[in-house]
Amino acid sequence: MTTETAPALTARLKAALHPGDGPCACVCGALADRPDATVVRHGATVAKAHAPDTDRHELAHRLTVAARLPGILLPPHTTAPARLDGRLVTHWPYGTPVDRDDPDAAPWEAAATLLAHLHRTPPPTGLPPMRGPAKAALAVARLRRTLTAHPSTEGRPVLAAWAALPPWARAEAPAPGTAFLCHGDLHLGQLVRHPAPGGPWHLIDVDDLGLGAPAWDLARPAAWYACGLLPPGEWLRFLTAYQAADGPAVPRGADPWPVLDVPARALTVQTAALALTKALTAGRPLDEVERAVVDACARMPGVPAQLARDFLK
């Protein structure tokens, strides 16, 4: 794996995206600077350096899907990723994101409708699996490594809840039932207005897009709601809009939890694992929100997983 520091990569990505050597007069800057992705903007263009272990062929396949669904996914400038010092780089139009300072204005209906349209799209052949379960497994593996360096009893309920999940939710088996085209990593940072600033909402970030259980894409808001973090009104706006757009993940007019239970548990465990890893590494206690997620893991073993009954079949 490349060990290059994020700031160095950001600087090179910026240099590659910007014309000339002089100071730039455009609106530009780093939009994200994380170990798994670096995103910089130059005017109307955004460049993303993908995670070091990204598979070129799989990424190209995912970019092709985005290019073919311009009303749902933000279309990339090209479907062939470029290379920059060993990292795959893709280029996109700049879109206006959800205002982080005003989560109450979150476009829950738009997010749900886009997901329903994505899930209803016949998936192209040869698309790799949706990476949601794999990402959850990575978060748990990272927690295990963190616990060896920073032992804590807080890890127990999170690891126990993970162990109780069925193999498909831990990326150890394919998802049961029909495979749908899924986003794989839905949160409010995955929506932008295109064209900026007032165009319709689009989904971004195709890194985890692929074939899988569509309930996974609803499960993060579901998990937030279950943990008592997302108010019922906002959860119901999201769920109702998804059902109104004929989303195939949950039955219409029936309890969605038999289908949402397992993925919502998995995403709660993933969130708890990431939160705990951060808190232990920083040597600080969990905050109120992180505590709510870890506590939810602790309650899981007492409640048998709801069966998806015949719906998944």
Add this chain to the structure above:
Amino acid sequence: MQCPKCHAPMHTYNRNGIQIEQCDGCRGIFLDYGELEALTRLESQWSQPGPPSPAPQGYPAAPAPAWGAPQHGGHPGGGHYGGHHRHKSFGHMLFSS
């Protein structure tokens, strides 16, 4: 009688004809065999069917999993979400994997 949890003395109270031991320290309650059932019976007699209670304002009823936060189905405002004062940490969580 001593509280099995915090070892403070417990005192006996009479509730609807049922003897209940309550701890002076932690306020925990001890019930003898059959007393819980007796209380449940009394409760079901007490709660006569009345008009359905209206949903708490702004919080429509929605099913939630049993491992979820205990606030569900409880009092409004009991959750971590409190109207417009959304927790900063949750605001961050909404935007990350």
